[in-house]
Amino acid sequence: DVVLTQTPVSLLISLGGQASISCRSSQSLVHSNGNTYLHWYLQKPGQSPQLLIYQVSNRFSGIPDRFSGSGSGTDFTLKISRVEPEDLGVYYCLQRTHNPPTFGGGTKLELK
Amino acid sequence: QVQLKESGPGLVQPSRTLSLTCTVSGFSLTSYGVSWVRQPPGKGLEWIAAIWSGGSTDYNSALKSRLSISRDTSKSQVLLKMNSLQTEDTAMYFCARFRGSWAFDYWGQGVMVTVSS
Numbered sequence: 001d002v003v004l005t006q007t008p009v010s011l012l013i014s015l016g017g018q019a020s021i022s023c024r025s026s027q028s029l030v031h032s033n034g035n036t037y038l039h040w041y042l043q044k045p046g047q048s049p050q051l052l053i054y055q056v057s058n059r060f061s062g063i064p065d066r067f068s069g070s071g072s073g074t075d076f077t078l079k080i081s082r083v084e085p086e087d088l089g090v091y092y093c094l095q096r097t098h099n100p101p102t103f104g105g106g107t108k109l110e111l112k
Numbered sequence: 113q114v115q116l117k118e119s120g121p122g123l124v125q126p127s128r129t130l131s132l133t134c135t136v137s138g139f140s141l142t143s144y145g146v147s148w149v150r151q152p153p154g155k156g157l158e159w160i161a162a163i164w165s166g167g168s169t170d171y172n173s174a175l176k177s178r179l180s181i182s183r184d185t186s187k188s189q190v191l192l193k194m195n196s197l198q199t200e201d202t203a204m205y206f207c208a209r210f211r212g213s214w215a216f217d218y219w220g221q222g223v224m225v226t227v228s229s
Contacts, residue, residue, distance in 0.1 A: 001173075031213065039215035048206050048219040049157065060217065092157055096213045100172055101147070103157040 002026055004093050006104035012112040019080040021107045023093035028073050030097070037096040040069055040078045043106075044089040052091075053078065080109070114138040116146070116207050116220035123226050124197050130225060134190040134207030141165065141183050145210045146190040148181065150203040151222075158203075163190055165211070197227045 003026040013019045029036050036056050041049040051060040053069035056076060066081045080087055088111060093104040120132040134146055147162040161181040162170045171179050180193040190207060204224050208216035 035213070037213040037215075043157075048222050049216075050219070051215050051217050054215040054217070060215075094157075094215065096210075096215070099170060101159045101162075103159070106156045 001100060002029070002095055002098045002102050004095055004102055004104035006091075006093060006107050008107060009105070010108040010110060012110055013080075013083045014112045015083055015085065017083050017112075019083055019087075019109055021078045021080075021091050021093075021109075023071075023076045023078070023104050025074040025076075025095060027098070029076075029095050030073060035097075036072065038069075038071070038076050039094045039096065040067075041092045041094060042087070042089050043092065044086075047089075049092060083109070085111075114209065114218045116209060116218060118205060118207050118220045118223040120205065120223045120225060122224065123228065125229050126197055126199060126227055128197055129193060129195040130197055130201070132192045132194075132205055132207075132223060132225075134192070134220060136188045136190070136207075136209070139209065141185045141188060141190065143211070146183070147208050147210055147216060148190075148192050149206045149208060149216070149219075150201075151206070152200075152203045160205075161192060162210070199227050201225070202227045 005024045007022045029038050040053040043049040057069045068079050090106045090108050115137045145164040148160040163181045183190045204222040206222045208219040210216050
């Protein structure tokens, strides 16, 4: 199975600051069709995960442009600029290039 | 609008069988697949099983011998059965929609399952 390693495990950020989360894969996430199926989620306390970014860099419906995704191959990054209180929670990456789907271990974003 | 809602027993005794239902609305199970994902208390997310829009199924290899996923398209429901439950199966169980290799874009609110005697 593909292993996704997220770093850091936790992140202390001031309101208005910028956060950067890394997701590294044990193998390339480029599908045979040329697409890369690496997605990002935020799970707020007591809620189900919500989709932020799909296929590396595409914001899902209603997601503000403060969230951006980048990367290729095995290295991917989620950046959150101008952090707001509603951005707090645990961030996960998910790959669906290879079966079975696998999630990263999560990165907890907290206020400094 | 797209909605998914999980339902299940809440408390199950060890060694018994768990049956969960995901009832969907706002889309067709013949156009989208549904996956089950679980999350033990305080831990991360684990994919369990999927049923594709064409009806084919996939399972987490570590759990495959204990799992069965099926659907009733007339009721817009996806059913998950897991047998021989252990305390380690205590978790929040979510269902989520997908199409092809795309993201799980909509999720249910989850149902908490506790395995205890």
